[in-house]
Amino acid sequence: MAVNKEELKQKILEYATKKAKHKSKMYIKDLYKADPSAKPREIKNAANELVREGKLEFFSSGSTVMYGVPGYGKGVEEAFEEGEE
Amino acid sequence: MADVKKHDTPMLEELKKGPFPSFVDDIEAKGLKGKQECLDLLGQLELSYKHKETHWKHGGIVGVFGYGGGVIGRYSDVPDMFPSIAHFHTLRVNQPASKFYTTAFLRKLCDLWDNRGSGMTNFHGSTGDMVLLGTKTDQLEPTFYDLTHQMGADLGGSGSNLRTPSCCVGKARCEWSCLDTQAICYHLTQEYQDELHRPAFPYKFKFKISGCPNDCVAAIARCDCSIIGTWRDRIRIDQKAVRAYIHGELKPNAGAHADRNWGKFDIQKEVIDLCPAQCMWLEGETLHIDDSECVRCMHCINVMPEALRPGVDTGATILVGAKAPILEGAQLSTLVIPFMKMEPPYDEFKDFVDKVWEWWMEEGKNRERLGELIQRKSLQEFLRVTELKPIPQMVKEPRSNPYVFWSADEVPGGWDRDIKEFRKRHAA
Numbered sequence: 001m002a003v004n005k006e007e008l009k010q011k012i013l014e015y016a017t018k019k020a021k022h023k024s025k026m027y028i029k030d031l032y033k034a035d036p037s038a039k040p041r042e043i044k045n046a047a048n049e050l051v052r053e054g055k056l057e058f059f060s061s062g063s064t065v066m067y068g069v070p071g072y073g074k075g076v077e078e079a080f081e082e083g084e085e
Numbered sequence: 086m087a088d089v090k091k092h093d094t095p096m097l098e099e100l101k102k103g104p105f106p107s108f109v110d111d112i113e114a115k116g117l118k119g120k121q122e123c124l125d126l127l128g129q130l131e132l133s134y135k136h137k138e139t140h141w142k143h144g145g146i147v148g149v150f151g152y153g154g155g156v157i158g159r160y161s162d163v164p165d166m167f168p169s170i171a172h173f174h175t176l177r178v179n180q181p182a183s184k185f186y187t188t189a190f191l192r193k194l195c196d197l198w199d200n201r202g203s204g205m206t207n208f209h210g211s212t213g214d215m216v217l218l219g220t221k222t223d224q225l226e227p228t229f230y231d232l233t234h235q236m237g238a239d240l241g242g243s244g245s246n247l248r249t250p251s252c253c254v255g256k257a258r259c260e261w262s263c264l265d266t267q268a269i270c271y272h273l274t275q276e277y278q279d280e281l282h283r284p285a286f287p288y289k290f291k292f293k294i295s296g297c298p299n300d301c302v303a304a305i306a307r308c309d310c311s312i313i314g315t316w317r318d319r320i321r322i323d324q325k326a327v328r329a330y331i332h333g334e335l336k337p338n339a340g341a342h343a344d345r346n347w348g349k350f351d352i353q354k355e356v357i358d359l360c361p362a363q364c365m366w367l368e369g370e371t372l373h374i375d376d377s378e379c380v381r382c383m384h385c386i387n388v389m390p391e392a393l394r395p396g397v398d399t400g401a402t403i404l405v406g407a408k409a410p411i412l413e414g415a416q417l418s419t420l421v422i423p424f425m426k427m428e429p430p431y432d433e434f435k436d437f438v439d440k441v442w443e444w445w446m447e448e449g450k451n452r453e454r455l456g457e458l459i460q461r462k463s464l465q466e467f468l469r470v471t472e473l474k475p476i477p478q479m480v481k482e483p484r485s486n487p488y489v490f491w492s493a494d495e496v497p498g499g500w501d502r503d504i505k506e507f508r509k510r511h512a513a
Contacts (some may be wrong), residue, residue: 013203027451028245028284041285042445048283052151058244060147060158064452065284073492 005027008046011035014067020035025059025066096135115204122203122219125167132163133475139452146174146222147244149229153284155240156225162298172221173203176228177214179281182267183254184209212291213251213305214241219407237397245288247280253301263314263399264427269294272431286442296404297395304418307409309455310438311418312427316396319376320385326392327352327372337388344453356385375396385406401427403434405441406456407412417454419464420478422443422470435488436478437471444470465490 014035015038044068047067048058059066093112101107109127116123129140139422146158157175164171178194180186194215198204201288202284203219210216220228231236241249250273253259255266273283273292274281293304296314320466329335330350336343352372357365364378364383370390372383386393404427417474425433442457444467449458459467468475469492 006216027287029287029449029451035265040443044283044285044446045279047154048279050285051153057131058147058153062157063244064288065147065153065246067284 005042005049006045008035008042008084009039009050012043013050013069016067017055017072020072021071024067027064031067051072089116089119089124091116091124092131093101094127094131097127097131099348102353112205116222120204122173123205125217126173126203126205129161129163129167129170132166141173146225146286148240148282149226152229152240152282153245154246154282159219168218173219173223174222176202176211176217176220176225176483177212177243177249178217179239179241179249180209180213180215180233180251182252182270183257184213185257185267190236197228197231197236199307201231213302214249240282242281242385245284245286245319246282246290247277247285248291249293250274250280250294251302253296255296261297261299261383261395263373263395264294264296264401266294266296266310266314268429269312269427269431272429276435281443284312284360288454289454290442290445290455294401298383304373305404305407306415306417307407307480308418309405310402310403310406310441311407313404314395314399314422315381315402316399318396318398318423320374320379320396321371321394323394324371324373327389328370330389330392331370335391337387339390348358352389356388359384388494400424401434403437406454406459408454408456418456419459419481421468421473423476423478440471440488 001050012031012034014024016031019030028044029048030046032038032040034043037041037048047056051058051067054070057068057070094109097109100109110171112123112127116127124334128379140159140162140164142216144158145160146154147153155177157177159175161167161173161175167188171480186434195204195206201218201220201224207216207218217228229240232240250270252270255264256262257267258329270292278311279285290310291308292310293302293314294312294325295304298313298315300311300313304313319497326335331352333350337355352367357367361384362378362380364371364375365371376396386395401424402420403422404418404420407416409415422437427434445458447454448462449455453461464479465475468479
């Protein structure tokens with residue numbers, strides 16, 4: 001189903017921000033739930049655009065890439081720089 | 086000597102003593118030329134040997150701006166002891182198809198990496214990328230700029246992306262190749278740029294292209310979609326050359342095993358009897374092949390390359406679902422399309438890939454490879470979504486389950502039954 005991209009981005013961002021309060025990193029599949037009527041590829045394209053705009057951020061586990069919301073949980077670099085002795 | 090500090094590494098010293106070239110020597114030599122990262126790396130490795138656990142942490146950073154792959158973040162968890170490798174990120178650089186490049190390109194790449202990173206490389210990573218080992222976060226963007234603007238190179242795939250497609254040397258150097266492997270590899274790389282650079286999938290996805298069933302890139306054993314060259318006409322036979330092999334005028338395997346005396350070449354024992362399909366026979370000194378039974382093992386062609394050659398009506402066999410995890414070992418891919426012509430612009434193949442991806446993106450669990458999804462949901466389901474007709478070659482073993490599962494649309498009227506109508510004929 002064709003979905004308005006801006007609307008979809010808004011839905012993803014709202015969903016991710018809500019979810020980030022409990023779990024700061026999510027898989028692309030989690031974002032599918034933001035709009036079950038949208039196709040996975042539409043979600044992927046919209047989520048990637050949000051990353052380019054700086055509203056979402058990537059986080060790598062080493063082998064898989066996850067999405068995070070800037071400001072929630074540990075950021076990409078700080079996760080490795082704080083609290084280590 | 087450059088102003089660098091060498092750590093005390095008695096255990097690593099032991100590794101220098103063996104008969105083989107030692108990576109310790111190489112890394113140390115590089116370090117003593119002024120790369121403290123190399124010496125710190127050895128220091129941390131010594132510590133890991135001592136503690137019997139790794140001191141690397143990985144993850145976090147994924148790439149440069151706009152990319153969701155190509156960089157693998159790595160950090161030391163003992164940065165106070167080894168400050169120069171506090172960050173030690175890896176960059177994957179997309180290799181040219183078949184890994185053809187000039188020495189000028191390699192020199193330039195090494196100069197760039199000496200300038201921007203540790204100077205250490207891994208040629209090549211398992212997927213084929215040129216791997217640049219060890220740099221700091223603030224050097225990622227400048228390295229990427231140099232790579233793209235000065236070298237015309239791009240980052241490869243990592244994370245939940247399409248991984249860098251790779252191929253064998255193909256027709257460039259191999260007479261057996263049934264496909265223009267470089268053209269396919271390059272085309273797929275360009276076509277799927279978005280999937281290559283931005284996370285799209287539940288997990289990694291790999292394409293590999295081999296020109297013939299010898300499968301020199303081991304596509305059948307380690308990639309989610311294997312494209313393997315084949316032919317659908319007959320193996321070309323030069324009977325004169327067959328006789329030359331029989332009489333010892335030509336060396337079997339093009340002389341590859343000629344350094345030892347294996348005795349006289351015996352075509353019956355070394356070729357015909359070893360044919361897994363038993364589809365070859367000799368009449369006098371004339372070789373016959375029942376091509377309809379040939380399973381493309383390539384043995385006869387490998388042993389007698391001057392006498393036998395692949396056919397001329399060439400294309401590809403498409404298989405899906407292989408993976409090669411280190412701990413569990415390889416799962417081989419499953420044949421799904423016995424023959425596809427694979428001619429540019431490869432629309433038939435890309436239509437197939439689109440259907441596969443759509444299904445996998447929808448149904449695949451996090452970190453589930455395509456082969457695992459097919460195992461979980463059944464090959465039957467895979468064939469349904471890809472609209473492929475089941476064929477005998479897909480059958481792995483005789484059916485052991487006595488039940489046949491029909492889907493609703495395969496049964497007249499589906500599963501809906503009128504219970505009252507039923508009860509008229511069958512008492513409760």
